[in-house]
Amino acid sequence: MTSSILLQGGTVLYHDDEDYVTALSDTDVLVTGNLIAKIATGIEVPQGTTIIDCKGKIVSPGFIDTHHHLWQTQLKGRHMDETLLDYMVAGNMQSYNFTPEDMFWGQLAGCLEAIDAGTTYVLDHSHGNYTPEHATQCLSATTASGLRSTYAYATPSVPLTSWTVSTVVPSSDILSSWSLDQLESLAKSQPHANGRLTIGLGFDLYFLPQEVVIGIFERFRRAGVKVITSHVAKNPVFGKASTVELLDSYGLLGPDIVLSHATNLTFAEHAVLHAAKVHVSSTPSSEAQTALGWPVALRSDVHGSLGVDSHAFCGSSILSEARAALLLARQETNAALLDKGEFPQKLVGGAREAFNLATVGGARAVGMGDKIGRIREGYLADLVVVDGRTPGMAGVSSWDPVVAVVGHSGVRDVETVIVDGVVRKRGGKLVGVELEGGERLEWEGVAEKVERSREEVQRRIEGVNLEKARELVVGMWHVDESKIKAVEY
Ligand SMILES: [Zn+2]
Structure with a gap:
């Protein structure tokens, strides 16, 4: 019945x-x-x-989160006082030190933290997959949690073949065939988890040759991925190349794309995205911390939505992000007037606009405006x-x-x-949740598992050379270190 x-x-x-x-x-x-x-x-x-x-x-x-890395629970709190470059090494790259089992518990606790905060859908940019089993465990955890999600499959941003106390060796296998094949087969066999779990592509490798990038988009659109999502933000340290212009010139823009952040773009770039019905996910807490610039979700020339990004930085509440988006939009516009010796007649945005980013805006961003969000x-x-x-x-x-x-x-x-x-x-x-195989687990049991996993991950992190990894990232991403300055306050 x-x-x-x-x-x-x-x-x-x-x-x-x-x-x-x-x-x-x-x-x-x-x-x-x-x-x-x-x-x-x-x-x-x-x-x-x-x-x-x-x-x-x-x-x-239910609230809709359009940018989140759900696997990262074991990294929570480690990065609260870190810059983006510090976090890339000490946080993001640590998927190297996650076993598939660690991914499972991190992902399950991440999903449950989101549900606890009222989130019912997450666009999960899953960039910790070192092996097929890592992705399999993430999918299994999302399924067990009961969350609705699009699993935007990705591999680590800086893949390594080895990382020890004295050395770090990057992998030359940036686009490993096992990952492309696994993603294709997952996309073709979706939806999973009784229809709750669909498949997307998480893609940040725009430095690859044009024909490779176009080939990837074509292959996975053909396979039926629901969303393609990429990190986009311009700043002096990580480069000012325009991913928007690149996507436009390759003819790849479309309404199935969600760009996280999209900060510091020109009006012309926003106009291109708006016309192509590309959606943006603003993550005000993480953007503020990592110096990515003002969140854009509430702007009238942006198809906006909200994400948590990394729950290693902040809590998983989309309502907190909605409030932050509203406050930061006001801070930005008020400050612009104050700088000129003027004062606002009226505030930008409103509670209803912020609420809509967390609901109907998010639903539209992930192509589900006729199914969820209202x-x-x-x-x-x-x-x-x-x-x-x-x-x-x-x-x-x-x-x-x-x-x-x-x-x-x-x-x-x-x-x-x-x-x-x-x-x-x-x-x-x-x-409580039911795991594959029928075992039931209350939250307390999940917390115990993720704490134990955290200790093991932490022990492994203490055995790798962070300094050497930082040098690697600086070199690979052409980071201009002369632009990194002390902050006075
Ligand atoms: Zn992110």
Whole structure:
């Protein structure tokens, strides 16, 4: 029998056809199977339905994260005070020290941290795959977590053949055939995990010859990847070459592309992206820390969405990123006026625009605007219930529920999370997961596993030469070290 869930009597955040969010009070949402079946007041309860009392609570579309490296849990906290170059070596490159089993626990904990924060979909730029088994373990973990995701398959940005206490040897096999073959077969056999898991391409190798880049895009578009995603940001240290111009001149731009960051681009580059319906994922926390520049997601000339990027830098809440995007857009525009001795008449952006980046904007970015991102009959049942009566929410949730969610809610206020019609968080607590083979594990068990894995990864990291790896990155990426300056404050 098809399962059904009734979210009863909540305040439902409903997007109209113009994307304006209206709060429908005392409204029920009936979920049948994995779909939103009905939105109305006083829905008659079908037999066998699980009822979730939503009085005093806000029912929101699940949040959508369009740029995240979900494998990185064991690196959490190590990089809070590091620059981008430091992190590349001490963090990003450490996938070398992850076994496939480490990938599994990092990925599973990463997925669950996202669900805990109300995220129901992640575009996962998975760039830690040293072997086919690494990718297999990531996919297995995402499947077990229950998250909806597009697995944007990638290999390490700086692949190594060996890394010891005294040496680092880069691999000449940048585009290994096993990875291309595995990605192709995954793409052709998708969707996975009962339809929740689709396959994308994570690609950052634009230094390769034109015919190779075009060949990769053509091969994987033919194989049916849902999204192609790349890191794009211009700055004096990592180079000012235009990936946008390159993609445009190769004839590769299209609505299946999500560019993370897209910071410090010219107006002309943004115009090209906008016209080609390319979407951008701003990750305000990581962009602020790593000196990538002002987030662009709220700009009127950008098809915007939001991502967490690395949960090694910050928490996994898309609402936190929505707030940060709003504040930084205001900081940027206010500061420009203050610098001229002027003052803003009105602030840029608003709670509803920020909320839309986290919902409908994200859904469109990943080509799922007609399936997720809004509460609508016939849409997939990816829903979040936020408690409106917690200390943080009382006083604002009945004033304006959208402002309450964007401006005042925290992860602890996310009471229930439903993905694909299945409850994954209930009463403020993650529901246990079922691993391949049938073993059930509560969150505490996952935490124990990931902590143990973290210790082992850390021990291996202490056995590699970070200085030598830094020299390698500086050389390979033509980093202009003369531009790296001390900061005074
Ligand atoms: Zn990233």
